[in-house]
Amino acid sequence: MINARRNSEEGSTARSRLSRLAxxxxxxxxxxxxxxxxSYALRARQELLSAGSSIEAPLILLDGWAARARILPxxxxxxxxxxVPGDVTGVSDLPEPLSSATIVALTPVHVCAAPPRGASAALDLAYAVSRAHDEAFLLAQITRLGRMNAQERIMDLLLELRDRLDLAGLVRDNSFDVPLTQETMSDALGLTPVHVNRMLQAARKAGDLVWTGKRITLSDPARSARELGRVPLRVRAG
Amino acid sequence: MINARRNSEEGSTARSRLSRLAxxxxxxxxxxxxxxxxSYALRARQELLSAGSSIEAPLILLDGWAARARILPxxxxxxxxxxVPGDVTGVSDLPEPLSSATIVALTPVHVCAAPPRGASAALDLAYAVSRAHDEAFLLAQITRLGRMNAQERIMDLLLELRDRLDLAGLVRDNSFDVPLTQETMSDALGLTPVHVNRMLQAARKAGDLVWTGKRITLSDPARSARELGRVPLRVRAG
DNA sequence: CGCACCTTTGAAAGGTTTCAACTTCTGTGG
DNA sequence: CCACAGAAGTTGAAACCTTTCAAAGGTGCG
Structure with a gap:
């Protein structure tokens, strides 16, 4: 299950993303x-961390996608x-922190333990920015689920993913890989898979996006963002 | 607008709550x-902090209720x-952090700047626990909005508030003050005020709660919690 | 080639919103 | 202490969005 790896390519996405945070x-x-x-590899559907278990060290997702999820009884x-690739998770100021959600691989992933805090001031700043981003994403998720309809939720999430993947250098010409099934999207958006399917078709018909295979192309992200009232993410002054 | 105060009673709720965190x-x-x-006082509806503005120092809500909110265009x-009373907000590891949401007073409140980090190890630990709690509450909010129906959302939120107020020593015999209007609740729960009203009536008829004036009494919080699959909040081992 | 997984479709049911009006509270001023 | 105004809570009926259930197409991979 845990395979040590020796691929020097692996860390490039993480480096790229973190260096854009600080x-x-x-x-x-x-x-x-x-x-x-x-680093080690996990297959899709395997858990990186389960809810209530202790967080040994912060994790870096070198490659692949994962989700933090809660399951009702x-x-x-x-x-x-x-x-998404390059994301860091599990940074906490707490001694012996416990995970408040299960983290599950959505695709095959490569992860590694992140360098501990205190080892590098530059890295610590990147972690802090990353954490601030994460919190902003949680607030955005709450707003999506609480006050947006299905169409808005879908487009808003895709725009967020676009921005985030852009930080990792994974966007070209408004198109990017999104290896999510409609069922996974529905679990993220608080909808049923059937409804996600229908609204996605509507968005395609409206010309808002093209989704072929695992790749998405947004037709006019700037316009879509404006319509949804999205503003550029800023977490610190200066 | 800013009135310095000299009331030694003021801090007791905050002390009480923080001392139960660490x-x-x-x-x-x-x-x-x-x-x-x-400390200083603000009237209901006044903003403690607006979205995008810089966070000068962490805040302690000594008294009264407030809400962090996002507004769509x-x-x-x-x-x-x-x-709720005793809550700390705005703790960040970032230099010059910006607020990602607007904080508005829901009742008349008293707030003060929290002691800066690094001044007391005990306090720093309390801040860390408080932050971990806050993150868990955000995840709970997401789960409520994404996967619970109106009735479940209402009861789940009330149970969370009960637990939180309990930490501040503000619960007696399963009853506690909740100075929220149904409209405010609807903004927290992603529902319309009308629907909150109807579901609240249903909950009263079902005997799940009594809500008179600003005071709520839950009939059987343990049973309700079990039905919703709520588990005790734990953020660190040991 | 076949199984597993994902996407698509239809029709009906259900939960939530909308709109508009009415009633009940609460605090303030006469 | 009562009257009043504004805020908050309540009600009904219809429209709307989303879910449910069930089944039919696609697609990829061993």
């Missing part, structure tokens, strides 16, 4: 490369946030 | 008392979280 010095890059050297599932 | 030593208590001495409002 400038990384040579020291930070070295720490990241070292961490990536002991009757089986209903809510994805509270999606993790 | 044991406070004499030093921490002194810092809290000092901070509470320069067409006026729809989503309350992302409620702040």
């Amino acid at each position: 400038p990384l010095d040579a020291d930070a890059v070295r720490l990241l490369e070292e961490a990536a050297r002991t 009757d089986g209903r599932r809510q994805i509270v946030s999606l993790l | 044991p406070l030593d004499a030093d921490a208590v002194r810092l809290l008392e000092e901070a509470a001495r320069t 067409d006026g729809r409002r989503q309350i992302v979280s409620l702040l």
